[in-house]
Amino acid sequence: MGTWDIGPFDNDTAADFAGALDEVAPVEREAMVRGVLTRTLNASGYLDEAQEAVAAAALIAAQCPGGRQVVSGYGPQSVMPMFAEDLRLLAGEALVRIASDEFGIAESWVAAADCARWIAMIEALRSVLDPPPPSIEVPLFDDA
Numbered sequence: 001m002g003t004w005d006i007g008p009f010d011n012d013t014a015a016d017f018a019g020a021l022d023e024v025a026p027v028e029r030e031a032m033v034r035g036v037l038t039r040t041l042n043a044s045g046y047l048d049e050a051q052e053a054v055a056a057a058a059l060i061a062a063q064c065p066g067g068r069q070v071v072s073g074y075g076p077q078s079v080m081p082m083f084a085e086d087l088r089l090l091a092g093e094a095l096v097r098i099a100s101d102e103f104g105i106a107e108s109w110v111a112a113a114d115c116a117r118w119i120a121m122i123e124a125l126r127s128v129l130d131p132p133p134p135s136i137e138v139p140l141f142d143d144a
Helices: 012-023 024-044 051-059 086-099 105-109 110-129
Strands: none
Touching: 012 024, 024 051, 024 086, 051 086, 051 105, 051 110, 086 110
8 A cells, every 4th residue: 555645535545445436426426435434433353444434534524514625636536425414423433443443554554753643634534523512601590
C-alpha cells in the first residue's frame, strides 16, 4: 500500500475506493459507503478496509454542517448522493474503531512523524460527524 500524506484519500487503497465509487451507478454509491463502514465495524482482527472507511467517513462528513468538501485529485470525481442521516453515526463509530485498533492501523498506515496529524484528522472528522449536543439553557426561576 502506498501512502503519501495523512488525508482521507492520500493512499492507494482509498484512491482505488474513490475510483470504484466513480465507476458504479449513482444509486449504488451509498450502498458501497455503507458496506465498507459496516464491514469495518464488524471486522475481527486486522481492519482490512480501514482506509476505505476513513475515506467514506470523509465523504459523509462533507455533507454535514461544519464539514469540509473533499478536495483531492485522488477522491471521487463524481457527485455523491445525499447520504442517509444514519450514516453519520455509522461513520463516527467506524472512526472510533479505527483510531482505537489494537493492531496499530495508524502506525502501519502513516509514518510515525505523521501519526499525530493523522489522529487529528480522524478527530476532526469525528467532531463533524458526531458534534456535541447543543447546550440547552433553562432558567432556574421563572421571571414571571
